[in-house]
Amino acid sequence: MKAMLVDKDKNLVWSDVPDPVIKDDEVLVKIYAAALNRADLLQREGKYPSPKGCPEWMGLEISGEIVELGKSVSNWKLGDKVCALLGGGGYAEYVAVKHDMLMPVPRGITMEEASSLPEAYATSYLNLFIEGHLEAGQTAFIPAGASGLASVAIPMAKAFGARVITSVLSDEIAEKIKPLGADVIINSTTQCVEEILKAEEERGTPVSVSMDCLSGETLGKSLPYMAEGGYWVVISTLAGIETTVQLRPLLTKGLHLVGSMLRKRTPEFKAWLLSELVNNVWCKLESGEMKPSVYKVLPIEEAEEAHAILYRGENIGKVVLKIAKE
Amino acid sequence: MKAMLVDKDKNLVWSDVPDPVIKDDEVLVKIYAAALNRADLLQREGKYPSPKGCPEWMGLEISGEIVELGKSVSNWKLGDKVCALLGGGGYAEYVAVKHDMLMPVPRGITMEEASSLPEAYATSYLNLFIEGHLEAGQTAFIPAGASGLASVAIPMAKAFGARVITSVLSDEIAEKIKPLGADVIINSTTQCVEEILKAEEERGTPVSVSMDCLSGETLGKSLPYMAEGGYWVVISTLAGIETTVQLRPLLTKGLHLVGSMLRKRTPEFKAWLLSELVNNVWCKLESGEMKPSVYKVLPIEEAEEAHAILYRGENIGKVVLKIAKE
Numbered sequence: 001m002k003a004m005l006v007d008k009d010k011n012l013v014w015s016d017v018p019d020p021v022i023k024d025d026e027v028l029v030k031i032y033a034a035a036l037n038r039a040d041l042l043q044r045e046g047k048y049p050s051p052k053g054c055p056e057w058m059g060l061e062i063s064g065e066i067v068e069l070g071k072s073v074s075n076w077k078l079g080d081k082v083c084a085l086l087g088g089g090g091y092a093e094y095v096a097v098k099h100d101m102l103m104p105v106p107r108g109i110t111m112e113e114a115s116s117l118p119e120a121y122a123t124s125y126l127n128l129f130i131e132g133h134l135e136a137g138q139t140a141f142i143p144a145g146a147s148g149l150a151s152v153a154i155p156m157a158k159a160f161g162a163r164v165i166t167s168v169l170s171d172e173i174a175e176k177i178k179p180l181g182a183d184v185i186i187n188s189t190t191q192c193v194e195e196i197l198k199a200e201e202e203r204g205t206p207v208s209v210s211m212d213c214l215s216g217e218t219l220g221k222s223l224p225y226m227a228e229g230g231y232w233v234v235i236s237t238l239a240g241i242e243t244t245v246q247l248r249p250l251l252t253k254g255l256h257l258v259g260s261m262l263r264k265r266t267p268e269f270k271a272w273l274l275s276e277l278v279n280n281v282w283c284k285l286e287s288g289e290m291k292p293s294v295y296k297v298l299p300i301e302e303a304e305e306a307h308a309i310l311y312r313g314e315n316i317g318k319v320v321l322k323i324a325k326e
Numbered sequence: 327m328k329a330m331l332v333d334k335d336k337n338l339v340w341s342d343v344p345d346p347v348i349k350d351d352e353v354l355v356k357i358y359a360a361a362l363n364r365a366d367l368l369q370r371e372g373k374y375p376s377p378k379g380c381p382e383w384m385g386l387e388i389s390g391e392i393v394e395l396g397k398s399v400s401n402w403k404l405g406d407k408v409c410a411l412l413g414g415g416g417y418a419e420y421v422a423v424k425h426d427m428l429m430p431v432p433r434g435i436t437m438e439e440a441s442s443l444p445e446a447y448a449t450s451y452l453n454l455f456i457e458g459h460l461e462a463g464q465t466a467f468i469p470a471g472a473s474g475l476a477s478v479a480i481p482m483a484k485a486f487g488a489r490v491i492t493s494v495l496s497d498e499i500a501e502k503i504k505p506l507g508a509d510v511i512i513n514s515t516t517q518c519v520e521e522i523l524k525a526e527e528e529r530g531t532p533v534s535v536s537m538d539c540l541s542g543e544t545l546g547k548s549l550p551y552m553a554e555g556g557y558w559v560v561i562s563t564l565a566g567i568e569t570t571v572q573l574r575p576l577l578t579k580g581l582h583l584v585g586s587m588l589r590k591r592t593p594e595f596k597a598w599l600l601s602e603l604v605n606n607v608w609c610k611l612e613s614g615e616m617k618p619s620v621y622k623v624l625p626i627e628e629a630e631e632a633h634a635i636l637y638r639g640e641n642i643g644k645v646v647l648k649i650a651k652e
Contacts, residue, residue, distance in 0.1 A: 215573050237573045245571050247541050247563045250585035257583040259576035 003057045003092035004303055006044050012303050020055070020089075020096040027076055028068035029097050032326055033115035033297070034059045034090040036306055036319040037148070038236075039263070043088070044307070050088030051263070059090020060263070063105060063114035065326075073099045081105040085118040085270060087263065091303065093323060100271035103278050106285040111326055113292035116148075116318035121281060122273050123235065123262050124153035124211070129160070130273070131260045132209035132231040136161025139200060139227070141210040143167045143193070143218075144238070145177045145185060151293035151317040153211055154180040159284050163205060167193055167214075176316055180293075194221040201225040209233070216240025223257070224249035231256045293317035329383045329418035330629055332370050338629045346381070346415075346422040353402055354394035355423050358652055359441035359623070360385045360416040362632055362645040363474070364562075365589070369414070370633070376414030377589070385416020386589070389431060389440035391652075399425045407431045411444040411596060413589065417629065419649060426597035429604050432611040437652055439618035442474075442644035447607060448599050449561065449588050450479035450537070455486070456599070457586045458535035458557040462487025465526060465553070467536040469493040469519070469544075470564070471503045471511060477619035477643040479537055480506040485610050489531055493519055493540075502642055506619075520547040527551040535559070542566025549583070550575035557582045619643035 003017040022028050040058040042048035050056055063083040066076055076082070082102040089095045105114040128134045140157045142150050145166030157164045158181045167186040168174050174185040186196050197207055206227035212219060216239030223232055224246050230253065245257065265273070284290045295317035298306045302321075309315050329343040348354050366384040368374035376382055389409040392402055402408070408428040415421045431440040454460045466483045468476050471492030483490045484507045493512040494500050500511040512522050523533055532553035538545060542565030549558055550572050556579065571583065591599070610616045621643035624632045628647075635641050 219573075220571070234573055234577050237577060241572065241574050243571050243573060245546070245569050245583070246567065247545075247560055247569060247585070248567050250583070251560050251563060251587060252590070253585065254587065254590065255585050257571070257576070259573070259579065259581050261577060261580065264578070264580065 001093040003055065003089070004059075004300070005057055010044060012044075012307070014300065014303075017057075017092070020094055022068055022070050022096040024071040025073060026070045026096045026098050027066045027073055027102065029062065029064040029082060029084060029095050029102075030067045031062045031064040031090065031093060031095060031323045032111040033064075034062045034321045034323060035116040035119065036310055036321065037061070037119055038310060041307060041310055054087035055089030055092065055095070057089055057091050059088060059092065060086050061115060061118040062086065062090040062095060063111045064095075067094075070099070075099055076102065081111065081114075083114040083118050085122055085274060091300070091321065098267065098271075101267075101274065103274055103282070106282045108286060108288075109292060112297045112320045112322060113294055115320055116292055116294050117285075118274070119262070120149050120152040120318065121156070121277055122270070123149060124156045125277055125281060126262055126273055127211040127233045127235055127260050128153060128157055128209060131233045131258050132211060134160065134162055134209040137163075138208035139163040139165060139205045141165045141197065141207040141212075141222075142182075143188075143210070143212055143214045145180065145182060146173050146313075146316045147213060148293070148295070148315060148318045149213065151177075151180060154182050155290050155293075156281070158182075159289050165197070165200065165207065173316075193218050194225065197222045197225045201227075206230070211235060214239035215243060217243055220244040220246065223255060226253060226255055229254045229256075231258060234259045235261070294320055296320070297322050327419040329381065329415070330385075330626070331383055336370060338370075338633070340626065340629075343383075343418070346420055348394055348396050348422045350397040351399060352396045352422045352424050353392045353399055353428065355388065355390040355408060355410060355421050355428075356393045357388045357390040357416065357419060357421060357649045358437040359390075360388045360647045360649060361442040361445065362636055362647065363387070363445055364636060367633060367636055380413035381415030381418065381421070383415055383417050385414060385418065386412050387441060387444040388412065388416040388421060389437045390421075393420075396425070401425055402428065407437065407440075409440040409444050411448055411600060417626070417647065424593065424597075427593075427600065429600055429608070432608045434612060434614075435618060438623045438646045438648065439620055441646055442618055442620050443611075444600070445588070446475050446478040446644065447482070447603055448596070449475060450482045451603055451607060452588055452599055453537040453559045453561055453586050454479060454483055454535060457559045457584055458537060460486065460488055460535040463489075464534035465489040465491060465531045467491045467523065467533040467538075467548075468508075469514075469536070469538055469540045471506065471508060472499050472639075472642045473539060474619070474621075474641065474644045475539065477503075477506060480508050481616050481619075482607070484508075485616050491523070491526065491533065499642075519544050520551065523548045523551045527553075532556070537561060540565035541569060543569055546570040546572065549581060552579060552581055555580045555582075557584060560585045561587070620646055622646070623648055
């Protein structure tokens with residue numbers, strides 16, 4: 001089969017690789033679409049290798065059709081349309097997936113849209129509700145509102161009854177992301193994030209949960225204005241790898257600063273997380289309460305341009321590679 | 327009755343105050359002994375007032391005898407020997423206590439010893455096992471090994487099968503606290519705490535849980551050497567109220583930095599915590615596996631000297647005020 005390798009000059013090359021051989025508890029999925037993640041760029045640069053046992057090529061999430069079943073797999077059948085969370089290996093024609101890393105494609109969702117669900121939905125659900133313990137009526141702070149992840153996390157937090165604050169880099173982007181439904185959109189180029197979070201505390205709506213891909217010094221400056229018992233969940237460090245934490249408010253408010261990466265979780269945890277998603281969130285996609293957020297679909301031949309969109313940071317929502325026709 | 331008030335010059339004055347009147351769900355306890363806590367010193371200085379609904383005078387833990395029962399109290403009887411966790415009001419002859427803030431005095435433990443149990447045992451159990459999720463075979467870092475709290479927390483962590491690292495300010499103190507059973511005692515005057523924690527990680531015994539009353543810059547310098555999924559629980563900030571956190575190790579190791587104060591917990595939580603103590607830890611006191619750690623017992627008339635011992639930091643273990651004879 002074909003898979004997207006990275007050559008020594010860091011170019012993407014659609015190359016011949018051995019066909020995957022499934023284990024007894026796996027299924028073979030013919031891939032229709034693979035969605036991009038920022039982690040793909042890091043992996044391409046050699047900074048974020050696939051975990052052991054996964055294909056070396058990029059791709060954390062796909063949609064497709066089951067074309068072969070392992071001997072012990074009883075919860076799926078040939079022809080099932082699925083989406084899957086992968087440790088790696090999504091930029092390819094086929095992938096072997098353990099039976100409990102698959103989810104059914106929600107009713108009314110296209111295969112391209114379905115490919116964009118697993119990583120962002122699992123990451124958002126994990127960090128908002130499991131690590132962050134977000135509850136209806138609380139305020140969530142989800143910075144980088146124009147990111148693919150925020151395009152899922154903001155509507156998800158809203159769909160579960162939270163108030164949402166986000167941040168973007170310009171008024172123009174603020175306008176663009178209005179449809180996501182955030183209650184407050186901070187322009188962090190002209191406004192001071194921590195001052196706004198302080199004002200939120202003063203008006204009685206302090207942040208209970210932050211799912212933070214930016215971090216940096218803004219994190220430490222904002223922490224003191226959180227709600228009692230709040231959770232600040234660091235999921236990336238795009239704005240800085242250090243922060244100064246004020247320990248008195250951490251102590252007196254009983255705050256939690258937590259680092260959280262989906263990719264490093266155990267297979268058992270991931271399987272449980274996906275079952276939670278199907279049980280609690282898929283209904284909101286099927287009812288139309290939440291909508292997948294696909295910015296652009298490009299054919300696999302244009303993978304280079306797809307990556308360039310992420311490098312330029314122009315996408316609002318997810319970028320998807322179309323690999324095969326249904 | 328008498329209670330210890332603080333006059334406008336911050337002197338301790340054994341004064342007449344109104345007798346407590348119990349509610350239906352409370353009991354009246356004749357106090358035999360009250361144990362001191364560092365929070366008492368802060369309260370005396372006006373920096374840590376009693377929570378609403380509690381007597382204004384100091385005292386977070388006592389032992390005594392039940393001399394009156396509220397109408398709806400069925401789980402205790404007159405004459406029961408008890409110890410209690412209080413929001414305040416322990417430096418007195420009597421105190422009204424809600425029925426679920428009491429614990430029986432463990433068999434073989436004196437009343438003076440019993441008064442020293444609730445705060446330190448509840449704090450240690452809360453932060454090591456509930457906030458910190460400490461498990462047998464893991465390593466716990468409990469700095470300030472000569473503190474009253476560490477004199478409980480170190481043997482408790484050991485009794486539950488953990489490896490324990492502590493720190494003290496001199497070789498002399500290190501020698502004195504050897505009986506507590508810590509596996510490693512760092513002299514933080516001559517040794518670098520984070521270097522030792524780094525070495526622990528290199529030898530395969532990284533710190534999974536820290537119950538940290540010192541905090542300050544050492545906290546941030548030490549975090550990167552924790553075990554995957556570790557919990558650093560800040561319970562005080564005696565060594566500094568700020569720290570610089572490296573967010574990459576926080577993220578990649580899935581670490582948790584948590585602020586935790588016993589005193590601010592809800593009454594329901596405290597009641598549950600005390601029941602956990604009686605169920606899981608009292609047996610270890612009754613078997614002799616853990617021993618109460620009382621440094622000195624002074625009569626209530628010498629409360630000033632008792633406080634001076636804490637101010638000077640000379641005590642290894644708890645200081646107890648004797649208020650009445652059994």
